[in-house]
Amino acid sequence: MSCALVTGASRGLGRAIAVQLSKDHGLHILVNYASNEEAAKETLAEIQANGGSGELLHFNVQTKQEVDDALNAWREANPDHYISVLVNNAGITRDGLFMWMPEKDWDDVLNISTKGLFNVTQNAIQQMLRKRSGRIVNIASVSGMKGVAGQTNYSAAKGAIISATKALAQEVAKRKITVNAVAPGFITSDMTKDLDEDQLKQMIPMNRFGKAEEVAHLVSFLCSDKAAYITGEVVNINGGIYS
Ligand code: NAP
Numbered sequence: 751m752s753c754a755l756v757t758g759a760s761r762g763l764g765r766a767i768a769v770q771l772s773k774d775h776g777l778h779i780l781v782n783y784a785s786n787e788e789a790a791k792e793t794l795a796e797i798q799a800n801g802g803s804g805e806l807l808h809f810n811v812q813t814k815q816e817v818d819d820a821l822n823a824w825r826e827a828n829p830d831h832y833i834s835v836l837v838n839n840a841g842i843t844r845d846g847l848f849m850w851m852p853e854k855d856w857d858d859v860l861n862i863s864t865k866g867l868f869n870v871t872q873n874a875i876q877q878m879l880r881k882r883s884g885r886i887v888n889i890a891s892v893s894g895m896k897g898v899a900g901q902t903n904y905s906a907a908k909g910a911i912i913s914a915t916k917a918l919a920q921e922v923a924k925r926k927i928t929v930n931a932v933a934p935g936f937i938t939s940d941m942t943k944d945l946d947e948d949q950l951k952q953m954i955p956m957n958r959f960g961k962a963e964e965v966a967h968l969v970s971f972l973c974s975d976k977a978a979y980i981t982g983e984v985v986n987i988n989g990g991i992y993s
Contacts, residue, residue, distance in 0.1 A: 754973070755780040755821075755833050757811050757870055758840030760790035762939030763889060766962035767837055767969045768793055772802030774970045777835060779804030780824070782811070784840065811840045811866030821873045832881065835973045836874045838867045839889040841907070843941060848902040856903045863907035867914060875922070884927035885973040888915050889965075892935045892988050908933075912984050919982030928981040930972050934965050935988025956989030 754771045758764040760783035768779045779797055781804055783790035790806050797804045809820040825831075841863050844855035867888060878884030893901050894908025912931050919929035936942055936950060937960040951957050968987050971977055986993055 751778050751831050752834045753778040753780055753831050754835035754837065755782060755807070755870070755874060756837045756839055757782045757866065759783065759793050760786045761793075762941060763934070763937060763962045763965050764837070764839040765789075765793040765796070766966035767839060768804070769796050769800065769802075770963070770966035770970045771835060771837075771973060772797045772804065773800055775835070775973065776802070778802075778831065780807045780833070781805065782807045782809060782840070784808075784810050811838075811870055812861040814865075814869045817869040818873055821870075825877075832877055833874045834878070834881075834883065835885045835887075836871060836878075837887045837889065837969060837973075838870060838911075840866055841889065841891075843901065843904050845900050845904070847900060851903060859903040860907045860910075863904075864910045864914070867911060871918070875927070878927050879922065879925050882925045882927075884922075884925075885977075886918070886927065886929040887969050887972050888912075888929070888931045889969075890915070890931040890933040890984060892933055892986065892992050895933050895984070895986065896992050915984065916982045923981055926978075928972070928977065930977075930980060930982070931984040932965060932968055932972070933984050933986045933988070934960060935986075935991045936960065937962055937965055954989045954991050958989065960987060960989055 754777040756768040759768040759781040772779050781793050809816045890911045891908040893905040897905045915931040
């Protein structure tokens, strides 16, 4: 059975992407989460309510051993299942001016985004390479495209994801695996809940924050057969704030 692994699928964009991939492609969804099991169960319930199937898969993306143990054990228990779609979505922000930024805030943001991408992708891609097919979508950000003041750590992390996407896409294109990035602007979720939307929307040409479902539709398209010739690409989805 074809499966999609969505990291950080318990909440926000990850949840919307997990639900959309199930609806559009009938994939069995592996709902990864770090600590919020209740929220992950809600994602799974939403998938099942729409007639789809899935299961929870707990691991912290930044710990290679944890990622390998969880994925290898899942594979052993499910020899007829195969991860054909991987969405590297897990991410955090720890905003602050660079001059006062604690080292831990730099490390945590970089580790979850970039080390997380390495850990999960290196495990999942082996089978895609053998099967000669696969879809990988990495969730970047407008911060990785233009750089955002107060987010030097996050901008560095997302910029690295964009470059890694372009490089890996070239390595695996011959095996019919596509690797793309999506770069959202301000999207309503827990990550942006403390921001002043009324003030910030004034600088967004669309005059509003985006919805997680809007990002999910884009990711779902990139995971479809129709997107077979798109690889190494970064697609902005930001209401016109940056292009
Ligand atoms: P969110 O609502 O804060 O959700 C973050 C998700 O990531 C949660 O499911 C969380 O799991 C998971 N996570 C965090 N650390 C993890 C770890 N070490 N291992 C595994 N999972 C982990 O964030 P969001 O707004 O949906 O953001 C999702 C992605 O989109 C992130 O990469 C973010 O940078 C990117 N993005 C968001 C926006 C925006 O405006 N919202 C804009 C651009 C890009 P738990 O529930 O278990 O904590």
